[in-house]
Amino acid sequence: MQTVVSTPIELLDASDELSGMIRSSDIYHHYFEARQIMLEDEEAKRLIEDFNQHKEKFDEVQRFGKFHPDYSEVTKALRIAKREMDLHESVSAYKKAERSLEKLLTEVSEALAASVSPNIKVPSGNPYFDNSSCSGGCGSGGSCSC
Template identity: 90%
Template sequence: MQTVVSTPIELLDASEELSKMIRSSDIYHHYVEARRNMLEDEEAKRLIEAFNHHKVKFDEVQRFGKYHPDYSEVTKTLRIAKREMDLHESVSTYKRAERDLEKLLTEVSEVLATSVSPNIKVPSNNPYFDNSSCSGGCGSGGSCSC
């Protein structure tokens, strides 16, 4: 049954109801559990902290690019720290749950946008796998047909 919303307050109430539905979904509960597990995992904390430490060093070296004497070593160390962090079970589980929740939110946004107008594009932050967003935007030769 389709609900007709005629006032801004009714629209806000309906959006609050949609938000409650999302927060009661299995996808959201899995995300919350995965996040809690990652934040409570001491090894994950250590790996995230190490990655952040190496990222700060990389940002300092990045200003000079490949001309910095430590560029190759710092870049390599950062990649290794990121790989170790990403491969840790609680971190990878969290990242998968985060992507699943983001996908759900993107799909809901697309349904809302296209129900208003088929010309509205919803960015998904993933230009390689998003079939319905305006990849590149107007003036960049993107696929938004403007």
């Protein structure tokens, strides 16, 4: 059944209903549980903190790029810390659940946009997971037809 919305208040109410449906989905519940498990995991906390410290050092060194004397050492340490963090079970499960939720939100956004007009593009913010985006940008001969 299609609901006709005639006022901005009704539209906001409908969007609240849609967000409630998303929050009651299995995908959201899996995401929420994975997030809680990761936030309560002491080893995950340590790995995330370690990664953030390496990232801060990298940001300082990045200003000078490979001309900084510690660039290679700091870059390597950052990659190692990221790999250790990403491979940890609770962090990995959280990231997987997060990608599933992002995919659901992108699909809902694309469905909403397409129902308004087939010409509306919805950026997902992640070109690796966005199958409907224009690859290469405008003017590159991609599939976006812009």
